[in-house]
Amino acid sequence: IEDDYLEAAGETILYGGVDSNIPGILPRDITIRNNHFRKPLSWWEDHATYDGRRRVCKNLLEFKVGQYAMVRGNLFENNWGFQGDQAGFAWLVTPRNQDGGNPHNYTRDITFDGNDVRNVARVLQVFSRDGNQSGRTERLAFTNNRCTGIFGGDVERWPQIIQTIFTAGEDLIGLTFI
DSSP: OBSOEEEOSBOSEEEOOSOOSSTTOOOEEEEEESOEEEOOGGGOTTSTTOOSOOOOBOOSEEESSEEEEEEESOEEEEEOSOSSSSOOOSEEEOOOOTTSSOTTOOEEEEEEESOEEEEESEEEEEESSOSSSOOOEEEEEEESOEEEOOOOOSGGGOOEEEEEEOOTTOOOEEEEEO
16 A cells, blocks of 8 residues: 555554454555555544544554554554544554454564654554454564654543553563664
8 A cells, every 4th residue: 555645434444353264364565655544633523623423433554463564654644532432543553353263363573664643642552462362463663653743631532652452471572662
């Protein structure tokens, strides 16, 4: 996915989300480069420009499954956190075994490099494992990314730069920030 303007309520781009009928199939060798991910402020119920049409706005980019992904040189803009039943993040990475039928799902070898994140309440959430039995999150790298305009407000919208969720006694393998 290169050189595009991407705008969507819900998830802007999501890998995974439904169990595959083909065992062992995983998206891989993913390139997401030089795109503009954006949720218009007119979709935000608390913004002065709100257009009155209710939308559930979730994450700008989410990996529930995937391997060998490069996310480079993108602009991720406007994600205000809670609207609907879920907190929104610019980036979310979790090895999701959505309905229990894909215990082999994992997220690994994903690099976020040279991206610009603007006007969000939450930048990143990483899970090491899913609530259902799944593979792991391994080898994530975050290099040369810039975050500006991180905003908050009440407790629900408190700025969250990174949240990692681990199984007790377990570390995330290969998480680097530069």
